[in-house]
Amino acid sequence: MFKYPNGRAYEKKENERILHTRASDTYGNRGMTLEADLNETNAYYLAQGIAVIHKKPTPVQIVRVDYPKRSAAVIKEAYFKQPSTTDYNGVYRGKYIDFEAKETRNRTSFPLQNFHEHQIEHMKQVLAHGAICFVILRFTTLDETYLFDAHHLLEYWERKQQGGRKSMTKAEIERHGHLIPLGYHPRIDYIQIVDKLYF
């Protein structure tokens, strides 16, 4: 399993196909990645006219491109770049929404190394301009997904910077976070939590 510079796992085409097959079977959410669940949820919000939220493309530094006759340009050499923002943003009820989604296999804590300095910086910047900003945290082994306001993440990040623990405990996430009920359609109905928290 290759990892992006931002720590997110990279899946090859073949894996993606397997995941999509799983998604349509009757076993429900288990086995779907958080990213696949969010893409499905955002597509549902878009189709239903609820919100317009997209995942940003993975930033790539393109070095060499071939232009074969009568067919599409082929990128022959490129590298993954460090993203300078969070992965998801968009508009809901006129407001700017911005979030990052991360998962861990841990059961008792969420490692802060899942986030990177530039993403934390970006969260501070959008908050300063009145954005709704949060993270979606999944404990994959427990199948629990939380919406966690960015202000709290920034507090725990600051604790780490001050020499404190390098993770948030499960109890801290339960205290400040909001468990998102997992459904079938949409899978992660985070907008219902956004409604309660920010409007």
Added chain:
Amino acid sequence: MFKYPNGRAYEKKENERILHTRASDTYGNRGMTLEADLNETNAYYLAQGIAVIHKKPTPVQIVRVDYPKRSAAVIKEAYFKQPSTTDYNGVYRGKYIDFEAKETRNRTSFPLQNFHEHQIEHMKQVLAHGAICFVILRFTTLDETYLFDAHHLLEYWERKQQGGRKSMTKAEIERHGHLIPLGYHPRIDYIQIVDKLYF
């Protein structure tokens, strides 16, 4: 000169370096691409705490990645994908801002083929959710850059769909658009127009 599926020109690394050299010389804006000007402007807004607006990465479908020992992963085969949104979005004074930027070498009209169906769809969607949405149009030969509200673009797009002309005339753009004064820092101070129009 290769073009992306969305019609935007693709510059190789070498060209980019040439452009950056030009940017720092004393001849001012001429020769800078609209994209380079906007990146510089958005970086200025970010550094000054005025707005957080980023260009989205170019979407790429990654097919094959090599993982050489002791060095970064190399993308060996990938293709340009059609973007499903506009290129720029972010937050300003709590509001969601969304725009697309296009340039033409024409002097008397702006071809609507510069925009694609899915971008028009995206603009309709974000407008329905209360976004501030516009396009930045540059007549490169005239060195004139306009902020043009998306509602007007949608009207002219509709005229085309009804069998009307395939472009907007320069006069139409002057009537509904707002000439953005070009400066040195920032180069395209579009936020001053946003202030007047939407707040």
